[in-house]
Amino acid sequence: MPGRPLILQIQDKNIKHTITGIFPEAVNIHLTKDVGEIAYCMHKKYGFNAVLAVKKNDHSYGYLENEVKGLRLDMMDKGVFSYLLKNSKKIDILYLFHYKRINFIYFFLYKLLNPRGIAYLKLDCDIANFDGFFKKTGRNVVKFVLASGLINFAAFITDIFSTEVKEGIDKISSFHPQIGKKLVYIPNGIDAGLAGKIFAEVKKADKKENIIITAGRIGTKQKNSLMLLKALELLDLRDWKVFFVGSVEDDFCGTIADFFEKNPYLRDRVIFKGMLEKKEELYSIYNRAKVFVLTSEFEGFPLVFPEALHFGNLIVTTRIGPADDITDSGRIGFVIGQNDHEALAKKLFEIIKDPGIYASKYDSIIEYSKNFTWDNIASMLYNAVKNTGRSFTDPG
Numbered sequence: 001m002p003g004r005p006l007i008l009q010i011q012d013k014n015i016k017h018t019i020t021g022i023f024p025e026a027v028n029i030h031l032t033k034d035v036g037e038i039a040y041c042m043h044k045k046y047g048f049n050a051v052l053a054v055k056k057n058d059h060s061y062g063y064l065e066n067e068v069k070g071l072r073l074d075m076m077d078k079g080v081f082s083y084l085l086k087n088s089k090k091i092d093i094l095y096l097f098h099y100k101r102i103n104f105i106y107f108f109l110y111k112l113l114n115p116r117g118i119a120y121l122k123l124d125c126d127i128a129n130f131d132g133f134f135k136k137t138g139r140n141v142v143k144f145v146l147a148s149g150l151i152n153f154a155a156f157i158t159d160i161f162s163t164e165v166k167e168g169i170d171k172i173s174s175f176h177p178q179i180g181k182k183l184v185y186i187p188n189g190i191d192a193g194l195a196g197k198i199f200a201e202v203k204k205a206d207k208k209e210n211i212i213i214t215a216g217r218i219g220t221k222q223k224n225s226l227m228l229l230k231a232l233e234l235l236d237l238r239d240w241k242v243f244f245v246g247s248v249e250d251d252f253c254g255t256i257a258d259f260f261e262k263n264p265y266l267r268d269r270v271i272f273k274g275m276l277e278k279k280e281e282l283y284s285i286y287n288r289a290k291v292f293v294l295t296s297e298f299e300g301f302p303l304v305f306p307e308a309l310h311f312g313n314l315i316v317t318t319r320i321g322p323a324d325d326i327t328d329s330g331r332i333g334f335v336i337g338q339n340d341h342e343a344l345a346k347k348l349f350e351i352i353k354d355p356g357i358y359a360s361k362y363d364s365i366i367e368y369s370k371n372f373t374w375d376n377i378a379s380m381l382y383n384a385v386k387n388t389g390r391s392f393t394d395p396g
């Protein structure tokens with residue numbers, strides 16, 4: 001099915017190549033996540049036509065006007081199969097998310113209609129669940145055969161797989177060498193150009209405020225916000241403040257009320273900011289803060305990590321998949337054990353009582369953050385595409 005190997009002409013100024021992502025459930029906020037940024041960064045850096053195919057899920061996709069200007073939305077009125085039947089020949093790179101059977105059926109249809117097209121699957125999964133996604137079932141013969149068949153089919157029909165975590169390369173390759181041969185490391189990032197337009201300069205270490213920030217869906221099992229609240233009960237914040245940014249789950253509101261009832265002296269120190277939809281508001285807090293805390297039980301590669309790094313935040317995170325990647329194995333941040341609120345309180349107090357800890361790491365944080373920009377990630381994907389040895393479809 002794949003076309004014969006030819007030399008790629010990605011930067012041919014006479015041809016506009018097209019990269020298309022399909023994510024039916026996308027709403028406006030997805031446009032500035034990996035869902036939209038993959039296509040957009042290839043448009044901005046290499047001149048691709050950037051398309052995201054979605055269903056009409058939001059009353060407005062306002063980020064198209066500024067944050068990802070140049071990205072085009074295609075509304076799928078009749079579903080993915082109908083969209084691919086109509087558009088596959090126009091798509092040079094098709095990207096999908098997650099290791100799911102249906103995605104490989106979509107890729108099969110795409111390759112049937114466009115044999116020279118490049119199929120890219122962004123795995124976007126927590127490293128702790130890699131075994132569940134990829135490991136063959138040994139005792140059940142039927143499941144073993146089905147799982148093996150899917151893996152072989154996936155490896156055959158897909159040109160590029162990517163994992164957001166470096167450790168994923170070795171793990172997945174050891175389970176399934178067929179997929180490993182096509183697997184690359186591509187993390188998530190921040191649009192540094194957009195961030196620079198909002199704030200021309202990141203505040204220097206001595207201009208930062210004594211603020212700890214956490215961000216996400218506050219109160220979900222995944223984010224484990226209770227761990228941070230428990231740590232704060234043990235912690236002398238001195239003149240520091242803690243900002244919780246993000247929507248709060250309804251069933252967590254009682255937990256917050258109990259926290260303040262037991263710790264009334266923290267009412268003006270621990271502040272719940274709610275959901276900040278405007279980038280300016282969120283980035284303003286990052287730019288003021290010194291420390292970013294994530295207490296998640298599991299993650300793929302949260303976008304808050306590169307955002308926090310870009311603005312010079314020292315990251316303190318639980319032991320999740322990308323923990324070593326984002327802290328450079330502890331060189332520029334700290335990793336805490338899961339659900340160990342006492343260790344978290346101890347580490348935060350060390351940072352609070354010794355200003356030199358943050359000051360000594362600041363320059364390294366800023367420099368290391370350059371690895372996690374969408375501009376840099378566009379180069380990674382560009383190189384992965386070139387390494388397939390495949391050509392794009394002919395124009396027209």
